[in-house]
Amino acid sequence: MGKTLVTDALVVGAGIVGASSAYHLARAGRQVVVVDALNGPAEGSTGRSFGSIRAQWADPLNIEMSWRSIRRFRSFPAEHGIDVGYRPSGYLLLVPDAAWEAQLAAVEVQRRHGVPVEVLDVAAAERVTPFVPAGIAGATWGPADGVVDPHLATSAFLTLARNAGAEVLFRHRVGAITSDDTTGGWHVTASGRAIRAQHLVNAAGGWAGELAALARLTVPVVHSRRNIYATAPGALPSPLPMTIDLGSGVYVRSEGPRLLFGGARPDQTDGYDTTVDWPWMEAVLERAAGRFPWIAGLPLDRGACWAGTYENTPDRHGILGPDPAAPTWINACGFSGHGLMQAPEIGRLVAEQVVQGAITSLDTSALKLERFAVAANADQVGLVF
Numbered sequence: 001m002g003k004t005l006v007t008d009a010l011v012v013g014a015g016i017v018g019a020s021s022a023y024h025l026a027r028a029g030r031q032v033v034v035v036d037a038l039n040g041p042a043e044g045s046t047g048r049s050f051g052s053i054r055a056q057w058a059d060p061l062n063i064e065m066s067w068r069s070i071r072r073f074r075s076f077p078a079e080h081g082i083d084v085g086y087r088p089s090g091y092l093l094l095v096p097d098a099a100w101e102a103q104l105a106a107v108e109v110q111r112r113h114g115v116p117v118e119v120l121d122v123a124a125a126e127r128v129t130p131f132v133p134a135g136i137a138g139a140t141w142g143p144a145d146g147v148v149d150p151h152l153a154t155s156a157f158l159t160l161a162r163n164a165g166a167e168v169l170f171r172h173r174v175g176a177i178t179s180d181d182t183t184g185g186w187h188v189t190a191s192g193r194a195i196r197a198q199h200l201v202n203a204a205g206g207w208a209g210e211l212a213a214l215a216r217l218t219v220p221v222v223h224s225r226r227n228i229y230a231t232a233p234g235a236l237p238s239p240l241p242m243t244i245d246l247g248s249g250v251y252v253r254s255e256g257p258r259l260l261f262g263g264a265r266p267d268q269t270d271g272y273d274t275t276v277d278w279p280w281m282e283a284v285l286e287r288a289a290g291r292f293p294w295i296a297g298l299p300l301d302r303g304a305c306w307a308g309t310y311e312n313t314p315d316r317h318g319i320l321g322p323d324p325a326a327p328t329w330i331n332a333c334g335f336s337g338h339g340l341m342q343a344p345e346i347g348r349l350v351a352e353q354v355v356q357g358a359i360t361s362l363d364t365s366a367l368k369l370e371r372f373a374v375a376a377n378a379d380q381v382g383l384v385f
């Protein structure tokens with residue numbers, strides 16, 4: 001083992017969350033090392049994401065996390081001279097009758113937070129994306145929602161972090177972690193390299209629970225497979241924005257000349273699995289064809305389909321902030337399928353936690369690890385709910 005690398009903050013994970021955290025920490029003047037087990041940026045969930053971003057949430061915290069992040073993606077070219085692929089192609093949510101009142105209430109909250117959102121009647125929504133209107137009360141349209149390029153955004157944050165002095169090490173898998181009772185920091189071994197860090201940021205995505213277990217901490221995050229299916233190029237007459245049929249959970253959008261579509265499998269078992277689920281494609285197609293009958297005539301391209309994993313927590317909300325038993329261990333994980341769209345703000349808040357010792361600029365108490373009843377016995381890695 002060579003010389004021990006000593007740093008203020010060690011960020012484990014070079015996905016979008018770790019990259020954003022590293023940038024914000026380095027910009028705040030902190031000494032930062034990023035390690036990732038894989039060969040390059042965004043090789044975990046980030047690079048397999050759908051790239052879609054929206055501020056249309058129902059609660060103030062998610063609205064703020066997403067809306068602040070969208071504005072950061074939008075201002076990347078002006079602020080840093082880098083295009084991260086933000087395109088305001090919009091999000092159209094098709095709302096069933098039973099959910100309409102709640103959706104209108106959510107729109108009010110979004111508008112109070114400055115999010116541009118329009119309420120459309122069925123005829124206006126059909127002009128955006130053609131669909132069968134049975135059971136649909138109306139739609140909401142977020143014109144600033146859209147897409148970002150996960151690879152470009154992650155690489156951009158890492159470049160900016162490096163420019164601010166951060167060191168980024170790929171092919172470094174953290175395999176051992178011990179706490180240092182004297183300093184309150186961490187001794188880490190990553191693929192044979194010894195690292196001593198005062199703060200450790202757990203940005204290990206779906207592996208966050210395994211990383212925490214190395215330090216005898218408990219973080220309830222699991223991998224859950226999601227699939228994106230694709231048509232052959234040239235099949236679509238015109239581009240379509242992200243359109244979600246809230247009743248069935250099916251979503252469609254175009255990507256260049258293709259249509260992409262998907263929908264969560266309710267009985268998906270937990271675990272790391274990135275093989276495409278073909279039987280589920282048939283089920284999604286059937287559901288989608290009920291709302292978007294034109295999809296049935298489009299030629300599919302199996303070679304363009306892919307799968308990745310969400311990093312799920314039990315309540316499908318992220319975990320942000322220190323471990324209650326180890327204040328220099330900062331969790332930034334478990335965003336359960338919305339980590340990309342909130343990463344700029346997650347990273348800013350991670351840096352705030354490290355620099356100020358607390359997050360004060362936004363009430364993120366709903367994202368504390370403490371909301372889960374964690375096994376009191378440190379030897380027990382499982383959870384008690």
Ligand SMILES: Cc1cc2nc3c(=O)[nH]c(=O)nc-3n(C[C@H](O)[C@H](O)[C@H](O)COP(=O)(O)OP(=O)(O)OC[C@H]3O[C@@H](n4cnc5c(N)ncnc54)[C@H](O)[C@@H]3O)c2cc1C
Binds near residue numbers: 013310
């Ligand atoms: C099919 C699909 C569609 C999605 N669509 C969207 C979407 O439209 N919008 C959205 O916002 N989100 C979406 N998501 C979710 C999004 O991809 C994740 O929320 C986000 O990428 C999480 O980023 P991360 O940096 O936390 O994790 P990751 O990108 O998984 O990064 C974690 C990194 O930690 C590293 N690591 C783990 N353990 C160790 C270790 N012991 N030592 C060293 N390194 C380690 C891994 O190698 C990995 O690179 C989608 C996900 C999938 C799979």
